[in-house]
Amino acid sequence: MSSCKSMCYMLTVVSTFVACLSCQQPPNSQSSIMQQPPSSIQISFLSLGDSYTIGESVAEKERWSVQLSEMLRQKGVLVSKPDIIAKTGWTTEELADAIAKSGNTKTYDLVSLLIGVNNQYRGQSTERYRKELSELLKTSIHYAKGNPKHVFVLSIPDWGVTPAGESRDRQQVAKEINAFNAVCQEECKKAGIVFFDITPLSRTAATDKNLIASDQLHFSGKMYQQWATHVLEGVIELIK
Template identity: 35%
Template sequence: MRRLSRRHLLRAGVMGGVAAVAGCGTRDSASFLTLGDSYTVGSGVSREDRWTTRLPERLQAHGHALDDPTVVADGGWTADDLREATRERELASGGDGDAQRPGSDLVTLCIGANDAFQGRPAAEFRPRFETLLASAIGYAGDRPESVLVLTIPDYTLTPVGQQHDPDTNRDRLDAYNGIVEDASAARGARLVDLVAPSRRVADEPELV
């Protein structure tokens, strides 16, 4: 699936949400860990235009020093893929595969687009997302206020999305995002809604 570009993610409020937590670190520059899928790695977008690249630059201009991100994400990843990658990372750092690595001043999480696209029921996505969110909070040193959760953009309005039962997929995405919102609120993580700006594609096709 083709992804919305970096500038539209920033317009959605990522900058504002990150600015609220980027100054929480005790070092001169805040560490930044980002977890996710194609939306996180910026598939189809040049490195300098990815939101994960632009974020430190923009925050620096506003007096917030943020390290370049440590990215645990790849195109096509599902929640299971991301969980496996985090397990491998934990094992490589000397953990047991369930340990959480504290210390990141800012952690972002955006996952679920590929689970929804592949037709995974919302009931199966819920425990997977809750596990990943718990890990993200652990990576932030058990500080949920330092975790920024991004909702899943509505890809059903893109040309590819229109070819794959968009009505059913939109309903599934709505259910997924309800899970994302509920879990984030329950754990005290910050939420950035990307759904509303992503739906502008219907009137502004140049956003794709």
């Protein structure tokens, strides 16, 4: 083989070797990651509760769980619009019955629970609330694919600060709400579930009527926005 042909042959071999090396980048290299299509998998969300979850007297987009899902999406967390099982006036027992009758066999990546104000309003005992809440927490964990770390609970807000609460002993209402929330927090701790205390936020409505809904009993979308903001970072930690 002539020297010219030998040189051409060597250059061809080297070029091929370099080209092969460039094809063998580590699987987690930047170019490899950039070539992967973005994930389109959405995190499913179930929200359980009563009037505060269904958003009595506010638009659907103003519900706290709907606002939370939008905030999460703005943070880059792909969360679907929440499925909601909730109705104004429901107690723990009525929510449990409604869940059973719903026939919902789906499971979710994220589950929220906010329940108990009607137990307090109707004068039911905290002992009964504890028992029924414990069962609802188990149900919530079941819906969260058996993972309690993907369930979170909001405390019961204080309706006594609303104009509709003027006819009641507001101090007594606050005392009872605190007692129910203490039970709720204890049961969440036992179950390994995150508990978010939004009750202090609800009490700021005593001096800001913009936080009250038009029916003068429930809270406005502005208040629900505060609740969603309050739990946002904690929820992000749950679904990492």
